Amino acid sequence: MSAKIRFTDKDHSLTEREIFASQYVPGAVALQVSDQSYSGFDGFGVAITPSSCYELSLIDPSERKELLQRIYSKDGVGLSVGRICVASSDYSPEIYSYDDYPFDTSLEHFSIERDEKYIIPMIKEILEINPDIYLFASPWSPPGWMKTGGSMCGGYMREQYVDCYADYMIKFIKAYAEHGIKVSAITPQNETNTQQNGKMPACIWHPEIEARFIKLLRQKLQEENLDVKIWMYDHNFNDTERVLWSLENCKGLSEACDGVAFHYYAGSIEQTKAVKEAFPNLELHFTEGGPRLTDHYDTDWCKWGLMMIKALKAGYRSFTGWNLMLDETGGPNVGPFIGICGGLVTRDSRSGELSYSGQYKAFSHIAPYITSNSQIYPISTSDAYNLDMSHYPIYPREIEGVLIDNQDGKKTVVLVNPNDHALQTQIKINGKLWYIELYADSMCTITVKE
Secondary structure (H helix, E strand, O other): OEEEEEEEEEEEEEEEEEOOOOOOOOOOEEEEOOOOEOOOOEEEEEEEOHHHHHHHHOOOOHHHHHHHHHHHOOOOOOOEEEEEEOOOOOOOOOOOOOOOOOOOOOOOOOHHHHHHHHHHHHHHHHHHOOOEEEEEEOOOOOHHHEOOOOEEEEEEEHHHHHHHHHHHHHHHHHHHHOOOOOOOOOOOOOOOOOOOHHHOOOOOHHHHHHHHHEEEEHHHHOOOOOOOOEEEEEEEEEHHHHHHHHHHHOHHHHHHEEEEEOOOOOOHHHHHHHHHHOOOOOOEEEEEOOOOOOEEOOOHHHHHHHHHHHHHOOOOOOEEEEEEEEEEEOOOOOOOOOOHHHHHHOOOOOOEEEEEHHHHHHHHHHHOOOOOOOEEEEEEOOOHHHHOHHHHHOOOOOOOEEEOOOOEEEEEEEEOOOOOOOEEEEEHHHHHEEEEEEEEEEEEEEEEEE
């Protein structure tokens, strides 16, 4: 039996070393593997936004292929989920819907022609590398004429256009299918609870209007024999109460939708466990959260490692970050967050040089090791290593981790130490104790071969 560790900290990036079975070390933190596991995780990914596609289109084709292989191939990071935008988001070079002809309720002017310039070609290049990637789509706004205010930027969805908008979404799914792009799931609206002060494509949906739309869309999907899932809400953890209210009070909603999508910008992921407890048949999906140019862009692997592991422990079916690629200014952008959000990869518009985020490194530690058949076991620290009150209010943060069993003779452990000091740890795998030193602010992957 042998084991190796790959670790990332301030001085190392995916550095590999051998580790060894050990005698019991009483002073080390004991890591405990749960007896409970789950499987069926769909994968990790990022948003293939219009801005990301635009930036990718500027790269030399051979260099672009090499980059996409690094991100999406099984020999690379192995991302297997992608979020695409239904028309414009705030991370688009331009603002448009697929039917900007006012009050065209017959949708005679519906067209995805503007997507065909650089969005669809880039998605198809990704599909050439990973044809099995799971794609889901989110709209940032219906056409402005379906909303209060008449603009894609801000406003509220008007109930009288719900049926027409369901037809609009069906047309989108079919139009992409004609290009060989299968949309496997839909969220009815990106961030249902905000209209972003009219500064970007956005739309508020009343819970009852959202529920009515989902039920109509489900009916139309069935009539068209389209195998597409619907994930409701697609907004922050902190309004889980809205989700629960809708599911409990809108008749037929829990049967019409397949899951609930969440973002990380407010609240904690633990709040969302209440949805799974009340509606165990619904899937949970993490659908947005990415690095910030202004906040440890290339060193925030612990932040994202913690978020990914917490999502796995909460029983989420997928984890999708934000933009695949942006430039050094966080653009192109048609919203208020310019200069804040960064891509998984940054392309410098002046030199063409590529740089990689801390989230990219976190994905590299976990995404290649999990498949839909993996058994995932939560890891926790022993109660004996709880809060040391003598150091209050400064005390260690808890180590987070999971064990992944692919029934292939190997077991993989992913651990995050978010503390500013190193920790001695031990974990029992296959009946043996293994000694692991977790460096300060580090993420690691341990593979044990039988």
